[in-house]
Amino acid sequence: MTVESTAGARKAPGAAKKAAARGSTKTSGSTKTRGARAARNAPAKPEIVQLLTPEGKRVSHPEYSIDLTSDELRGLYRDMVLTRRFDGEAAALQRQGELGLWASLLGQEAAQIGSGRALRDDDYVFPTYREHGVAWCRGVDPLNLCGMFRGVNHGGWDPNQNNFHLYTIVIGSQTLHATGYAMGVQKDGADSAVIAYFGDGASSQGDVNEAFTFAAVYNAPVIFFCQNNQWAISEPTDRQTRVPLYQRAGGFGFPGVRVDGNDVLAVMAVTRAALEHVRSGNGPMLIEAFTYRMGAHTTSDDPTRYRHDSDLAAWRLKDPITRLRTHLTDLDAADQAFFDAVEKESDALAKRVREGVRSMPDPGAMEMFEHIYADGHALVDEERAAFAEYQSSFVDSEGH
Numbered sequence: 001m002t003v004e005s006t007a008g009a010r011k012a013p014g015a016a017k018k019a020a021a022r023g024s025t026k027t028s029g030s031t032k033t034r035g036a037r038a039a040r041n042a043p044a045k046p047e048i049v050q051l052l053t054p055e056g057k058r059v060s061h062p063e064y065s066i067d068l069t070s071d072e073l074r075g076l077y078r079d080m081v082l083t084r085r086f087d088g089e090a091a092a093l094q095r096q097g098e099l100g101l102w103a104s105l106l107g108q109e110a111a112q113i114g115s116g117r118a119l120r121d122d123d124y125v126f127p128t129y130r131e132h133g134v135a136w137c138r139g140v141d142p143l144n145l146c147g148m149f150r151g152v153n154h155g156g157w158d159p160n161q162n163n164f165h166l167y168t169i170v171i172g173s174q175t176l177h178a179t180g181y182a183m184g185v186q187k188d189g190a191d192s193a194v195i196a197y198f199g200d201g202a203s204s205q206g207d208v209n210e211a212f213t214f215a216a217v218y219n220a221p222v223i224f225f226c227q228n229n230q231w232a233i234s235e236p237t238d239r240q241t242r243v244p245l246y247q248r249a250g251g252f253g254f255p256g257v258r259v260d261g262n263d264v265l266a267v268m269a270v271t272r273a274a275l276e277h278v279r280s281g282n283g284p285m286l287i288e289a290f291t292y293r294m295g296a297h298t299t300s301d302d303p304t305r306y307r308h309d310s311d312l313a314a315w316r317l318k319d320p321i322t323r324l325r326t327h328l329t330d331l332d333a334a335d336q337a338f339f340d341a342v343e344k345e346s347d348a349l350a351k352r353v354r355e356g357v358r359s360m361p362d363p364g365a366m367e368m369f370e371h372i373y374a375d376g377h378a379l380v381d382e383e384r385a386a387f388a389e390y391q392s393s394f395v396d397s398e399g400h
């Protein structure tokens with residue numbers, strides 16, 4: 001939608017009121033002209049890429065296809081089940097006072113595993129705070145994610161170990177970091193890709209729109225992966241945009257595509273194609289994974305105050321894990337023994353996470369001064385010394 005049409009739409013009621021006050025019924029432009037203008041500016045009907053229906057039936061798409069072995073399909077199922085189990089365990093640990101906060105990915109497993117498993121090791125990921133499934137695909141230990149939410153480490157992991165940047169809470173800012181990184185990759189002459197995850201709410205941030213502009217004009221090899229989970233805390237998507245989000249890309253001069261975010265096969269197919277696109281020097285791409293946040297925004301939120309249970313019930317029928325399980329069964333690619341084994345493995349993972357979190361040591365108070373500047377900084381030295389002195393004021397005469 002253009003600025004002109006938005007302004008026109010907003011002005012109309014006020015203009016009519018003023019005209020009525022003047023005792024005139026004349027308004028600017030005929031109904032026919034206004035109708036034609038509205039039609040010209042209306043967003044195109046949204047299209048969505050799907051390879052597995054909500055009932056788990058395999059369908060084809062004219063542009064996107066995928067051919068996975070039974071082994072690969074089972075792998076995606078395992079990833080989604082283990083991620084969901086870890087996520088549930090972390091949420092429970094928060095409720096037990098073991099974590100300060102948790103942002104659940106419940107319902108978004110296919111969007112994250114489908115895209116995460118499409119990446120190469122040398123690609124670089126810039127996540128928000130909810131990408132536990134992508135972290136899993138990159139090989140980041142779930143305990144590191146928990147350490148961050150427990151507040152016992154300053155960030156949680158070494159980003160360069162798995163090419164998975166630290167979680168970013170400042171909404172949308174990681175899209176700029178990703179774009180800058182992608183511009184660097186381009187200057188190095190490498191064919192690695194960069195992917196930035198963000199949410200529907202983040203799409204309204206200036207940072208995201210600036211990142212789109214920079215990435216477009218510099219032809220940066222970056223995928224903007226928007227998980228449209230329908231909510232930004234308690235704000236619905238229709239408070240963020242008048243057009244389907246993927247169509248925003250067109251205005252910046254690069255392609256956008258909407259994929260069924262609860263269909264792991266479609267997400268993988270679309271992400272693979274987008275990776276190919278950005279690696280080949282064609283500039284950025286926007287993927288909108290259309291999904292739903294089944295849980296609360298975080299453990300500090302109560303979604304019953306702003307959304308209807310009926311929405312949840314409708315989305316439950318589109319569950320990404322059930323969908324793939326049906327497909328695996330239809331193909332005869334997995335039997336009960338396989339599903340039981342994954343269940344058992346997820347129990348073991350939950351136990352490891354539970355025990356690991358409970359036994360995490362508290363960091364030394366002085367550790368907060370580490371890892372700030374690579375080569376140190378006079379101001380940090382000063383603050384460290386002042387804090388050390390303050391700490392020592394608590395030591396009693398016996399040295400405790």
Ligand SMILES: Cc1ncc(C[n+]2csc(CCOP(=O)(O)OP(=O)(O)O)c2C)c(N)n1
Nearest residue numbers: 130169170171199200201202229231232233
């Ligand atoms: C710059 C900034 N503004 C506001 C916030 C507070 N905040 C945290 S999460 C959030 C909503 C984000 O929604 P969305 O981008 O859709 O991501 P989702 O949480 O749904 O995955 C807001 C406004 C913040 N962290 N950073």
Ligand SMILES: [Mg+2]
Nearest residue numbers: 199200231232
């Ligand atoms: Mg959202």
